[in-house]
């Protein structure tokens with residue numbers, strides 16, 4: 001192989017790596033890549049319902065009742081909150097808070113917690129899509 005040819009292959013590989021790094025933006029809030037987030041949010045919603053829903057899904061679940069008492073009704077349903085930060089959700093889930101018990105990595109592995117966090121910190125665009133879906137369903 002000629003030196004020049006070798007050089008162009010190396011340059012090609014380096015360019016490819018640079019493009020791959022630039023083209024995969026990581027969302028600052030949850031550490032997940034932006035391109036597959038819609039799917040991750042949908043998975044996170046299901047996991048949230050099965051892992052956290054027993055205390056947080058409905059207004060009369062323990063978690064919602066305790067949060068309504070501490071923070072007010074407007075902030076009692078986690079899935080409707082837009083002020084929750086990824087780090088806070090992770091910390092509360094692992095350490096617990098008030099009467100919420102800590103959840104172990106056996107109960108909720110990190111990979112699941114990441115998806116739950118992606119759902120709870122989903123962007124406004126995803127929330128708008130949910131609203132139009134549910135109002136559409138109401139008319140059926």
Ligand code: HEC
Nearest residue numbers: 051052055062063066067070089092093097098099100108
């Ligand atoms: C066994 C019931 C229970 C389960 C399961 C549970 N929580 Fe909680 N959670 C609570 C209670 C109760 C509170 C309110 C604690 C307080 O304020 O005293 C709470 C509070 C929180 C808060 C604090 C909100 C704030 O603004 O301070 C976050 C965040 C939270 N839970 C996330 C989760 C997530 C995520 C899951 C699932 C991975 C989960 N919880 C599962 C009972 C639960």
